[in-house]
Amino acid sequence: MSENIGKVVGVNGNLLQVAFENPVIQNEVAFARTGDLRLKAEVIRIRGRVAELQVFEDTAGVKVGDPVEFTGDLLAVQLGPGLLGKVYDGLQNPLIDLAEQCGFFLQRGTYLPPLEADSKWAFTPVAKAGDVLTAGETLGTVPEGIFDHRIMVPFSFLGKFEVISVVAEGEYRADATIATLRDAKGNEREVTMLQRWPVKLPITAYAERLRPTEPLVTKVRIVDTFFPVARGGTYCIPGPFGAGKTVLQQVTSRHADVDVVIIAACGERAGEVVETLREFPELTDPRTGRSLMERTLIICNTSSMPVAAREASVYTGVTLAEYYRQMGLSVLLLADSTSRWAQALREMSGRLEEIPGEEAFPAYLESVIASFYERGGVVRLKDGSLGSVTIGGTVSPAGGNFEEPVTQSTLKVVGAFHGLSRERSDARRYPAIDPLDSWSKYGSVVDADDLRAARTILVNGNDVGQMMKVVGEEGTSLEDFVLYLKSEFIDAVYLQQDAFHAVDGATDAERQKFVFGRLVSGLNQSLGFDDKTQARSFFQRLTRTVRDWNRAAMDSDEFKQIEDTIKKMVTEVATYA
Amino acid sequence: MHKVYRRIEQIAGNVVMLEAEGVANGELAELTTPRGTSLAQVIRLDGKRAYLQVFAGSRGIPTDAQVRFLGHPMEVSFSDALLGRVFDGSGSPRDKGPRLGGDQIAIGGPSVNPAKRIIPKNMVRTGIPMIDIFNSLVESQKLPIFSVAGEPYNPLLARIALQAEVDVIVLGGMGLKHDDYLFFRDTLEESGALSRSVLFIHTAADPTVECLMVPDICLAVAEQFALQDKRVLVLLTDMTNFADSLKEISITMEQIPSNRGYPGDLYSRLAARYEKAVDFEGAGSITVLAVTTMPGDDVTHPVPDNTGYITEGQFYLRNGRIEPFGSLSRLKQFVNGKTRGDHRTIMDTMIQLYAGYRETLEKQAMGFRMSDWDRKLLKYGQQFEGRMMDLSVNIPLEKALDLGWEILADSFTPEETGIPSKITDSFWPKKSAADEPKEEEEEEEEAAATA
Known part of the structure; x- marks a missing residue:
């Protein structure tokens, strides 16, 4: 246990001021002891002989004079199978x-180990004695659910390491030594399935x-x-x-x-x-x-x-x-x-x-x-x-x-x-x-031309919609009105999605490509209507049908049937000029 | 014996500072002046200096007031004898009853382990269609009522309290007008619900600091009842007053304010209270309904804004109605799939069409010609507002759903609603031949009138 002990001199919410004598490290973990409790805290500022600690718990009950143990370690997580x-x-x-x-x-003050050290894992060695490895390279694997969990040279090991020994295939405790490595200076280090890494530093062993x-x-x-x-x-x-x-x-x-x-x-x-x-x-x-x-x-x-x-x-x-x-x-x-x-x-x-900066951040x-x-x-x-x-x-x-x-x-x-x-x-x-x-800034799963066409409809349709708020439906040309209906249609049947529906809730890439392609090619045709009422009622019916389509599994007969219905509906109003 | 201090070094706002030894953060003290005794709580330690927040306020405190530290944090007594009683913000009786003994429980206790919570599954039926159909209240939910001052939020709260099927009601009043306090007490008493209620009331005339205690006391008591397998409903009115008290204290303590003077930890402070709403695995539950008045009807004001991010939805009370837009119950999907097959459809469709109605209203206001579709929407919207949204409507969920179909069928054909055909086939009302002609006539008249 660490012998570096400080003393609480101030409490303000979850901020503790702690007087210390031996050296402390910025961002090191410390425990404030009050009664039987040990409250975890992190050093966040040091001023003279007073360290300021943020406590990860409620500080009720902490007194001036309470001891604080500094651990010397940065805030870290435990890594390993499980x-x-x-x-x-x-x-x-x-x-x-x-x-x-x-x-x-x-x-508060109750901390348990993140992984059970005594859990057993079936280890299969990959590295063998004599291999020279660096941090992040595989020593062996253990099965974890559906994956092969790699047991690697700990990320904190700097430089090259020669493998002296790796245990044979078999069941081992997570905290048992599975390999012994030797660094360039000849120091031997034992490796288990578990390792620790400070959370605020990225892992760069690639x-x-x-x-x-x-x-x-x-x-x-x-x-x-x-x-x-x-x-x-x-x-x-x-x-x-x-x-x-x-x-x-x-x-x-x-x-x-x-x-x-x-x-x-x-x-x-x-x-x-x-x-x-x-x-x-x-x-x-x-x-x-x-x-x-x-x-x-x-x-x-x-x-x-x-x-x-x-x-x-x-x-x-x-x-x-x-x-x-x-x-x-x-x-x-x-x-x-x-x-x-x-x-x-x-x-x-x-x-x-x-x-403080903007908005006190x-x-x-x-x-x-x-x-x-x-x-x-x-x-x-x-x-x-x-x-x-x-x-x-x-x-x-x-x-x-x-x-x-x-x-x-x-x-x-x-x-x-x-x-x-x-x-x-x-x-x-x-x-x-x-x-x-x-x-x-990333690439889409659907065809780029289709996407551009759909975007244009959405943007222009929205413009018409905005305009219509000012000039009214009667002041909008039939052509513009149809464009508006098209954009609302894409919105209703493609952008909107029922997250709680088994089929509609999850559309895979293949289906997206197919459905999107069909919709866009339908909308790209010029559609002829006599008046706005006819156009509106056509799109209402079409929306409803496509929504039903979205709810049919792609490999079902229903999917095929609705697809044909939609084709027929569009053909009926399409004009071939 | 606890040492008594007689020298206060600083008095600022409701916070006093004195030099003392062996004082713990959060500890309670008794402050005695010639005018009486008040409780005070340690909120900051700095070397020997202890800062205390005085519950009764600092008015009339002499620098030689007697301060005695009690060695424990704020506690409230808990027993079944609480039921039917009224207390103030420091836990003293406000009615004529005796002080309570019994177990002392700490307030503001630790948070519930998420692993011990369960997914809420029971709907709390209120008989208000705007809640039951569109935004069902769910056991263990935390839900604020966003409202402008002047809206009937307290009557709404009282009505929900009386109609909801719960075992215990805990009412916390913060900055409550005395009339409103009497209104709650009398309403609960008349309906016989007072015997299963506990009231912690801080009125507008009481010291500010006591206002801060009310939610914690209410929730600590609620938690104890819930652990005894009771379903508890906690009503808090008004949380904006609570937030304003926080602001007052933090500014007195010279903290850097973050947004409109509120402390930077407003979110965490509110969350710590609201998150007490819980459905315990293997025990009872706590449901929290809280009024948040919005200064200037501004939902982006820090209090409603932070609240909205914490709670599981919100009800907007505006013009005496629960607004369908903006109002939301995030937990509704846990319960509304199990009521009746058409619940979700009615919920979604009616709102979508109502949105259309609102747009049409705008168009109408600007003098545009109304299309046939617009006229249909107008008729629908008026029916919806009159027959469904009105707060006086008090019918069970099933009746309300039937009413929904009726309203839809009065205005639209099944296709126009956009409801999947499978559902309209089984639920679309088949008009009975007898009363059909008469109704149609009336509607035509109405339609003609609006045109």
């Missing part, structure tokens, strides 16, 4: 084990970083077709409350075409995490036929849990994502919501009495957000395989106004922007991603 399927708080405390031990409430190009299919039509996300890319979803940020994240966490999903619920509602927690074990992953929980890891630091741990939770999430990326997997990190994390920074900055907000999103990416690993971390973060701007610091700082660094609009959600047009304001 992480998937777990539910952690922001400091990697296993919540389900905590519930067994403490009951209904999160008792060969090179690549540009994200391959689309990541989320099965949300408006995303994949209009505002796609790439594997290893980053995107953000800002939106006012009630616009459907969380539902969109939940749908993505279910259907996204990735190997591992890490959900970092940061400062949001507990109820939403519970949904995932209770439902995922029951749901099957269509890719593997196994439970969705086997590919999911939940970090949850909900809004009523200690504020300081909120900041830690997004870093814990991204570090675990990087760990699985190192195994050649594609990982999706969903952070909901990054604004809460920014607010946690703001609270702390206020207590430290730093000079600290001046370093922008660089902190940028360096977080920069941890996403596609990398080529040292064995040549590819791994990726895709980051999707929601932003909850105050008053739904995107001009605020968190949204603006985020937009500067992400590759796609899915802006949710209050107008669309009020009109129950879900998902409420604004088709005109949003953007993406």
